[in-house]
Amino acid sequence: MMNQTNYNERYSRQIKLPQIGEDGQKKLHQASVLIVGMGGLGSPVALYLVAAGIGRFKIADFDHVDESNLQRQVIHHHNNIGQLKAESAAGKLKAINPDVKVETLDYSLDYADFIEQTRDIDLIIDCTDNFPTRFELNQVSRETGIPLVSGAAIRWEGQVTSFVPKLPESPCYQCLYPNRDLESATCAMEGVVAPLVGVIGTMQAMEAVNILLDNPQLNGVVWLFDARSMDWQRMQLNRNPQCPGCGEG
Numbered sequence: 001m002m003n004q005t006n007y008n009e010r011y012s013r014q015i016k017l018p019q020i021g022e023d024g025q026k027k028l029h030q031a032s033v034l035i036v037g038m039g040g041l042g043s044p045v046a047l048y049l050v051a052a053g054i055g056r057f058k059i060a061d062f063d064h065v066d067e068s069n070l071q072r073q074v075i076h077h078h079n080n081i082g083q084l085k086a087e088s089a090a091g092k093l094k095a096i097n098p099d100v101k102v103e104t105l106d107y108s109l110d111y112a113d114f115i116e117q118t119r120d121i122d123l124i125i126d127c128t129d130n131f132p133t134r135f136e137l138n139q140v141s142r143e144t145g146i147p148l149v150s151g152a153a154i155r156w157e158g159q160v161t162s163f164v165p166k167l168p169e170s171p172c173y174q175c176l177y178p179n180r181d182l183e184s185a186t187c188a189m190e191g192v193v194a195p196l197v198g199v200i201g202t203m204q205a206m207e208a209v210n211i212l213l214d215n216p217q218l219n220g221v222v223w224l225f226d227a228r229s230m231d232w233q234r235m236q237l238n239r240n241p242q243c244p245g246c247g248e249g
């Protein structure tokens with residue numbers, strides 16, 4: 001039957017890389033990741049990480065697929081309109097790689113839910129589009145010590161970074177945004193160009209693989225991307241000792 005996968009064949013191009021090899025691929029296979037948001041960023045993140053052979057996923061989204069999502073949320077297809085995004089995404093992911101375990105969380109998670117759901121998780125990937133959830137995931141990451149990969153994309157602008165709380169002097173999301181009362185501008189209000197979410201989401205997936213291979217690169221670094229000028233800017237992010245999220249207060 002075609003649902004049998006051949007592990008060595010499937011991951012041969014990664015195992016071939018000396019920085020991954022059999023051991024690295026096994027590490028990826030044993031890893032579990034929580035992806036929050038199955039929209040424009042969550043689509044490439046989930047598609048690539050499932051294909052790359054991360055072993056276990058939780059995908060969280062309580063929203064339904066709307067026709068206006070399809071321009072950029074490439075994990076959802078036309079015939080998924082009206083379906084739960086978590087369900088729609090899980091179907092594609094299982095079709096790509098029947099080896100991986102995908103659990104769907106199709107309800108609105110509060111802080112206690114996130115703490116509970118990350119008990120068996122190695123990495124959190126923030127693919128949401130609103131500040132309240134981003135701050136919440138940052139707090140979960142600080143409390144549990146689980147690394148967090150963060151991405152955002154709107155209009156022609158994107159940014160990507162990661163936080164690895166166990167590294168000395170690791171900053172947190174609130175070192176970047178100390179003020180929690182930020183207005184959330186959404187893609188529905190402001191618009192967004194389709195491939196931008198692919199650029200940023202793929203960067204998030206790349207950093208996720210690096211972190212799971214014990215090679216985090218974006219801790220303390222924020223990459224800003226301008227899709228109009230195709231320009232990348234690297235910003236240093238230092239831990240703020242007065243940060244309300246991780247500082248002494």
Ligand SMILES: [Zn+2]
Nearest residue numbers: 172175243246
């Ligand atoms: Zn902080």
